[in-house]
Amino acid sequence: MKIIGLIAEYNPFHNGHLEQLKQIQERYGERLGLIAVMSGDWTQRAGLAVLDKWDRARLATAAGINLVLELPTLFATGNGQCFASGAVHLLAATGLVKNICCGAETEQPKFLHTAADLMLNEPPELSLHLQTAFKNGMNPGAAWENAIKAYMQSIPENDIDRSADQDKQAFPPDLLTGSNNWLAIEYIKAAKSLGNAGPRITILRRRGQAYLDDQATGESTGKLLSATAVRTALYHLFGYPTESSNWNTELWNKLCHSLPDYTAGTLLRAGLNKTMGFNEQIGPYILATLLAVPKSYLTTLAGFSTDFSNRLIKTANQLVDLPPTAVWQQLIEAVTSRNFTAAHTIRSLTALALGITQKQRDLAIQEGPQYIRVLAFDKTGRYLLRRMRDRSRLPIITKESDFLEYNHLGTVFAQQYKTDIKASRIRRLLTGQGPGNNFDTRVHVR
Structure with missing residues (x-):
């Protein structure tokens, strides 16, 4: 059995995800063990998940994913580097996953590996281009994109490592424009950081509508x-x-x-x-928090610089005569700028909603995921879970009370699981439900 790791949000699971599973079967055959690590009740790209993690995990197993694991919230709501690092390290910690498949917009995946190597090694010429981009006021994503393009254009074509059928092809100018391309680069970087223990990253061509295209008509x-x-x-x-x-x-x-x-x-x-x-359900909650807490608190949160905090506070005090459902979008539009992308703003407001501090996130990135939380599995997944118990480098959590058993593992472990529990309770409250009893929720078995 070939075991393949997947990193996903499934927010929600749609036919594009089915198409990816079909691509994997076409490449590797049907005798597969598919292990997906999935964000929980809050996501990296969209804030509040449209369905809770249990429903999304159940739908994933209905589609053919054998084992669904939860990416701890501190990683799932971070930027691309944080998200990718947590997910890749968690899959590697299972002791089973040696290959991770992910989708990307590019038709030339080899150059994603080239870009990842450049970002990891950062030649002096690239550093100069990067410094220039930052001096021009670019955000990190735009700065890297411009720096790598400038660097690739400044070196002789023969210096670029290519296979024989690509030796006349220039570095793709749009390589760093797709959000999935960027995530793929971060997956590659995270895998390389693990050395020989790192899984191989296989890039699949993403099919269908562009990720940020929101038109369904x-x-x-x-x-x-x-x-x-x-x-x-x-x-x-x-x-x-x-x-x-x-x-x-x-x-x-x-x-x-x-x-x-x-x-x-x-x-x-x-x-x-x-x-x-x-x-849109978060908007009034976010606005009330912004009006109630001091700026000194905001600047401790993940993604909140002094400038960003000032912009948010100013916007919060200026919002008047708005229906509650319009508050969220008004906050995003007012704060988004050259320095603060919409994606950054969404992630930062998520940190505000959940009370995630920059220190907590930095510590999580430094130490990595502290446990493997199982959300759902099928018959094949049960077999994979049994093997994982023998090989995993991390505690395996199949029910909420398991957290109490491992609570002696220290502050980092406690911060990660308490954030997960808090995130689930807050989601339930924001969707008009009671806070719930996390200890009653059971892993879905298909």
Whole structure:
């Protein structure tokens, strides 16, 4: 059996994810063990998850994932480097995963490895280009993109390592523009940081709609919709405070064409029960917190510089005559700038919602994941879990009370699991549910 690791959010699971599983089967055959590490109730790219982690893990096993593990919240809500480092280290710690497959926009994955090597080794010429980019006020992502492009253009073509069929092809100018390309680079860097113990990263060509394309109608109809487009459609269907008579049957039917039946059914149930998660629900909570806490507290949070905190506080005090559901988007639009991307703002507001400090995140990155939390498995996954118990370098958590058993492992362990528990309780409260008893939730067995 070939064991493949996957890193995902499945927010929610859609046909594009099924297409990736099909690509993996085409490459490796059907005798596979698929282990996915997935963000929990809060995500790296979108804040509040549209479905809770248990539903999303269950849908993943329905699609053919054998074993679903949770990426601790401190990693799952960080930037791409933090997210990738946590996920790759966690999969490596299972003792089973030697190969990780991930999707990317590029048709030339070899250059992702080239970019990763440059970022890890940082030649002096590249450092100069990077310093220039930062002096020009660019954010880190844009600075790296410009620096690598400038560096690659400044060296002779023959100096670039290429296979024989690529030796006349220039470094792709759009390589660093796709969000999945960037994540793939971070996965490669994280794997290389583990040396010989690091898993191999295999890049699969991403098919379907661009990740940030949020259109589920018009020209996008019939394509493999992006998760962003799916969430946008779901908000139009279930998020607006509208009457049931305004239900858009046409939009729902179009959306269902891009979803497995089991996902559509779960989403419909969550939507009708008003338990679906949207960032618009966070807006009033975030605004109330900004108005209540001192700036000295904000600057301790992950992603909150003094300048960023000042912009948020100023915006919070200026927001008037807005419906509650409009607060989130107004905050994002007002704060986003050349220095603070929308993605950075979303991650930082997530840190505010969960009370995640920069010290906690830095410590998590330094020490890595402290446990392996199991969310769901099928028959094959049960076999993989049994093997993992023999080989794992980390404690395996299959029920909430296991955390208490390992509580003696120290501060870092406690910070990570307490943040996970807190994140789940806050999500439930923001979606109109009670805080819940985390010790009652059981791993899904398919």
